Amino acid sequence: MAEPLLLGGREWGSRLIMGTGGFRSLAEMEAALVASGAEIVTVALRRVDPAARQGSPLELVERLGLFLLPNTAGCYTAREAVRTARLAREAFGTPWVKLEVIGDDRTLHPDPVELVVAAEQLVADGFTVLPYAGDDPIVARRLEAAGCAAVMPLGSPIGSGRGIDNPHNIRLIVEQSSVPVILDAGIGTASDAALAMELGCDGVLLASSVSRADDPAEMATAMRLAVEAGRAARRAGRIPQRLHAQASTAEAGRPALG
Amino acid sequence: MTVLVNGEPRLLEPGTTVEALVRTLVEEPERGVAVALDREVLPRRAWGETTLRDGQEIEVLQAVAGG
Numbered sequence: 001m002a003e004p005l006l007l008g009g010r011e012w013g014s015r016l017i018m019g020t021g022g023f024r025s026l027a028e029m030e031a032a033l034v035a036s037g038a039e040i041v042t043v044a045l046r047r048v049d050p051a052a053r054q055g056s057p058l059e060l061v062e063r064l065g066l067f068l069l070p071n072t073a074g075c076y077t078a079r080e081a082v083r084t085a086r087l088a089r090e091a092f093g094t095p096w097v098k099l100e101v102i103g104d105d106r107t108l109h110p111d112p113v114e115l116v117v118a119a120e121q122l123v124a125d126g127f128t129v130l131p132y133a134g135d136d137p138i139v140a141r142r143l144e145a146a147g148c149a150a151v152m153p154l155g156s157p158i159g160s161g162r163g164i165d166n167p168h169n170i171r172l173i174v175e176q177s178s179v180p181v182i183l184d185a186g187i188g189t190a191s192d193a194a195l196a197m198e199l200g201c202d203g204v205l206l207a208s209s210v211s212r213a214d215d216p217a218e219m220a221t222a223m224r225l226a227v228e229a230g231r232a233a234r235r236a237g238r239i240p241q242r243l244h245a246q247a248s249t250a251e252a253g254r255p256a257l258g
Numbered sequence: 259m260t261v262l263v264n265g266e267p268r269l270l271e272p273g274t275t276v277e278a279l280v281r282t283l284v285e286e287p288e289r290g291v292a293v294a295l296d297r298e299v300l301p302r303r304a305w306g307e308t309t310l311r312d313g314q315e316i317e318v319l320q321a322v323a324g325g
Contacts, residue, residue, distance in 0.1 A: 020323040029323065044324030045292065047264040047317065048283050058290045058321040071325035086299045087319055091292035098325060207325070 005203055007180050008096060008128040008149040014039045015197070016227045017069070017182065018220075019207025022159075026055045028216050033064060036210065036220035042069040042098050045088050058092075069130070071098035076111070078118035085122055097122065098152070098205075099131040108158040108185075112139045116146055123147035132184050135169040137176060150179050152205060155196065156186030159208045163192035167199055174200035190219075190226035197230025198238070259312035270310060277305040283318050292319045 004011035018038040023029040033041060041061050061068050070088030075081035078101060085097040101118055103111030110133055122129045128149045133139055135153040143151050153173055156162035163186060164170060174181050180202035187193050187206040196204050204227050213219035260267050263279065270279065276295065280287045293300045294317040300308060310316065 019325055021325055023323060042325050043321040045319045046322045046324075048291065048320045050283050056290070056321060057323045068321075070321070073325035083294065083297065083299065087292035087294055090299055090301060091290055091319065091321070093289075100325065 005180065007182075007203070008130075012039050013037075014224075014227075015203040015231060016193075016224055017042065017203060017205040018210070019205065020044075020057050020061075020211075021073075021207045022211035023216065024211075026057070026060060029057065029211070030060055030064070031217035032210050032220040033060070033066065034220075035217040035224065037224045039067055040069050041066045042071045042205070042207075044071055044073040045084055045091065067096075068092055068094060069096050069098050070094065071132075072100045072118075075101055076103070076114075077101065078114040078121065081114070081118040082121050082125075085118075085127060086125070089127070095126055096128045097130065099129050099148075109154075110134055112136065112142075115139070116142050119143055119146040119148050130182070135166050135173065137169060137172040140173045140181075141176060144177060144179050148179065150182050150202075151177055152182045152184035154185035155183050155192065158185045159212075160186055161188030161209060162186055163188050164195055164199070167195065170196070170199045170201065187223075190222040193223050193226040194230035194233070197227055198233050200234055203227070259310070261310050261312070262315040264316075264318055274310050275306055276300060276308045276310060276316065279310065279316065280305060280318055284320065290321050293317065294319070 005015050014037045016036055016038045017040045018036050019042050043057050070092055072081040072084040075084055081101045101111050101114040103109050119129050119131050130150045131143050131148050132152050140151040155164035182203040182205050183196035183201045184205040187209045193204045210216050210219045259272055261270050284291050296315055
């Protein structure tokens, strides 16, 4: 059952990738990261703040032995995102990047045009690119053609907790993709993560649903189990949905007692 | 001379290197810190030999929770 996730030329035991945004404290983040079982953790890049003295997420990620995935959160153009990715490579010594190019600060939807341009440039520059994308199958196809190591469609807007708005599109993306499909953004609770895996996604990336939960570590446990359960259900092959009942007990041998 | 450091104008002694400036902001910049000078990545190996000039813009970045 525990078939590893093949992503970026490496094998991963966990199919849950954790974001780090929104935690109330570094201690809560640590407890949640441990409970999630995640191996890959994404962090953002910002100006150093000498006044801020509340421990560094980098230190935590390294202490827990997790794989650091820098992201380009907050970038609005391909140029900004490419520069941010190169800075992250310099800072952390990794060519992996979660590519985010936002089109709008109200929806936080990706800008598909800038995203594809940035992906092409970063792939050409040797990066392992994991792009946060919309749920448009055509954009997903363009990202795969650009050489991305995965496609990461949103379920619904970042932090909305709405789950998967358009499961049909996620299925279309899964059906056509030969790189891993990782559902990124919109997860609200465990059943959303399970659904993503039941739809055939190879993994789930989430942050807010855990970091802003009343008990982040407990929710992280729920997400770990949900991703495993959804994956198992997908592999097991669900029964079709029917309008009418289908008896589970044989008609033959029914006694005459009426 | 004045250099824009993370968006704030800062008076620096002529001849200040990127390395010296970064060390005023971060105690241990050996890992997890990146520098953009006039919007281009400045590799770590070049920090020590790069002298800042009046009017330049420098961004000194590190990992934060997010994304």
